[in-house]
Amino acid sequence: MEPSEEEMMDRMATNQSAEINPLEQIQIRDEALEQHRQHLEEEVAQRTAALEEANVLLGKELAERKAAEQELQAANEQLSILLDSLPIAVYRCRAEGDYAVMYMSQNVVFFTGYEAGNFIEEADLWFKRIHPDDAARVTAEMATLFEKGMNAFAYRWQDADGNYRWIQDSQRLIRHRDGTPDYMVGMWQDITESKNLELRLRESEQRFRNVAELTTDWVWQIDASGTYVYSGAKVHDLLGYNPEEVCGKTPFDFMPPDEAARVAEIFKNIASKKIPFSFLENINLHKDGHRVILETSGVPLLGDDGIFHGYFGTERDITERKLAAQALEDSERKFRAILDAAVDGILVADVQTLRLVTANRAICDMLGYSPEEIYRLGLEDIHPAEALSHVKKQFERQMERDIRVAPNMPVKRKDGSVFYADVSSSPMVLAGRPYLVGVFHDVTERRQAEENVREINEVLEEKVRARTRQLLEAQEDLLRKEKLAVLGQVAGSVGHELRNPLGISEHHQGRDRQFRAHRVRPAGFGAHQAAASGSGGIRGIDRADPGQAHNTACCHGDFGHPGNAFALAGGCHANPPSVAQSYQQRRGSHAGGRCTGNQRG
Incomplete structure (x- = not known):
């Protein structure tokens, strides 16, 4: 050390x-x-x-740890709030035995009616409220969970009110490090509404399929690529194919090439906008080769996310209808040609609305309207306002077949001018609706000619009346002058006849014949004609020159001519009237005698 x-x-x-x-x-x-x-x-x-x-x-480190603890606490609170606000309940339970719940989120009460604590306190609450019909299946699903480690399935579960609700149960098994089960975590989701909707949808699909089989239309469905994914059995009646032969193909596979190109362009535009379409006519080839005209309608299939999934639609065979329509169109064309070839105007009016529904070219020319304008008009637009009441009465009488022709009906043109027409009509019924067909014959020229004739007749009648007055006045004047001339002539003749007794009788007879001829003349003769219908001497005066006529009238005793007044003033009789002439006048002032050119008074 x-x-x-x-x-x-x-x-x-x-x-x-x-x-x-x-x-x-x-x-x-x-x-x-x-x-x-x-x-x-x-x-x-x-x-x-x-x-x-x-x-x-x-x-x-302490500050960071405290901040982390606070963040963790906030996260736990947020997670708890999130879990409680979700439409699902989160739980943890044992992985063995009675699967007793160790944790349950609070929001479970919203769809079960039970608080979270009820599941923790009553271990078998979950299992004993499973629908009896689903219990065995749930037990089998638990075995799948232990085998695969996770599972999801649906079953009916009785809530606190006694009602069964559909629960979607998603589970996950948590194991120890040695692989033995530790516990389970899972989520409950109330799918009652979606399950009921699924059941209703299934029922609806079944009803749809039943209807699809019963309807005369071919019902189909295509996906987003335009391929058939469903086909009703009616396709066999329309095109001769079985549904299995149609599925997997596109609608254009059953069309002639040129028709397929035409329809594909139209459908491409429709599908790009994802819009419904109706009554799209297209030609298809039957399995045996003949052409069939179909009328197609469809609606887009869009998911909740707005994704386009294809179209659902129907096909209807309109071949016979199109052929009938073509025949009708041909008939209409012929009818129109006949109408337009008519010289008289023809109109067809709706009796209920008084609107014009059909017109030929002649009536358009008469009225000055185009065909498009005609169809926007009514009865009141083609007749003057002041004559409308009369026109409607005639219209009603024609509808009742009381009359066939309404003569001299005033008709108003587009420019406001009026012409007259004889309207021949015939009522008819089309599609249960009454109509009146009218043929307009323009009588304006005839009316003008009749007016001219009437005016001429009035002028002629006035002239005749004036001439008649003149003739009556002339006749009266002539009668007066004849009387005076006869008196003078008789007075001059009597003296002569007294000197010639044999001539008296002859002269008397001649004058008697002359007088009878004068009395039977027609009253309407003019003065000149009246003179010509008398004795031969008067007719001679007509043909003679004036000078000679004067002497002849005096000698023959015709006093119808105006110049005979000269006889009274000293015409051809040299001597004044004698007693014999006075006697003759008393016997008959109108009896005439005949004398020769060398006789004298």
Whole structure:
């Protein structure tokens, strides 16, 4: 064992004391003590510094440990809050025996009605409330847990209210280092709603499949790539394939190449937007090769996360409907051609709404509207407002088949002008709705011609009335003049006839014939015609020149001509009236005699 520092100092002092005197020995001893003191002070200072540094480090460690404990406590509190707020209950239990619960999160009360302490205090609470029908299966699942180390399964568990709820139990086995079971940790989750939804969904799927089998439409489902993953049995009726032959293929595999390219472009645009579509017509090839026209409708299948999973849809065979529609279109085209070839305008009006539903080209030209404009019009738009009441009455009478033709109906054009038409109509019923077909024959020109004829007739009638008045006045004037002329002539003739007794009788007979001819003339004859219908002498005056007519009228005794007034003023009779002429006048002033050109009064 090595000597200490003090022992070494003592030995040095002893050795030196033999050589030096005591005073020196004391001085040397003091120096050695001083050196030793300094060394001790240095050592104390170093140890003090080391202790202070250790204290600082210890303080830091204690502060860090305290902070860590606080953080751990906060984390535990947050974890506890998180566990209690989750819709799941976390537990720990023994891995043997009755699986007694050692820990249970507080939120278990929300879906079981039991507090966490109830599970810890009553060891068999969990197992004895499992549904009897599920108990054996749960026991078997526990065996799987010990075999695999973890397991998850669902079962029915009776809550505090006596209702069974579906519980999803996820378990994990914790083992010792030697591999023997230590304890189990697990989570309970109430899946009653999702389980009920699953059951309802399963029932709905079954109902759907039943409906899919009963419906006349082909029901299908495709995935996001456009491949059939489900096909109803009706595909056999439509295309001749079995559902197994369809699944795994795309809709475009059953179309002609050109049709597949057309529909694929349309469907690509629809699928990119993930939107529903309806009534997409497409041509498919039947298994035997003939073409089938289908009408496709579908809705997108989107998950809760918004991910697109494909489409669910239906196909309907519309081949017969399309053929019927084509035939109807052809018939309509023929009907339209016939309508447009008609010279008269044709309109079809809805009786209930009085709206125009069909028009031909002629009526469009008559009214000045385009076909598109016509279909926006009603009865009140094509007739003047002041005539609308009359038009509606005629419309109703035609619907009741009281009349067939409504004549001279006023019709209003687009520019506001009015023309007239005879409207022939016939009621009909289409799809249970009454309509009235009207044929418009423009009678404007006829009405104008009738108006012109009426005006001409009025003018002619006025002229006839005026001429009749003139003729009546002339007739009265002629009768008056004839009477005067006859008096003069008779007066001149009587004297002559007295001198010639044989001529009296002849003259009397001639004048009697002349008078009878004058009395039977028609009343409507003009003066000139009346004169021409008298004796031959008057007709001779008509054809003679004026000078000769004057003498002839005087000699023949015709006083119908206006110039006969000259006979009274001293015409061809040289002598004044005689007594015989006065006698003749009294016998009959209208009886005429015939004289020769050389007779005198």
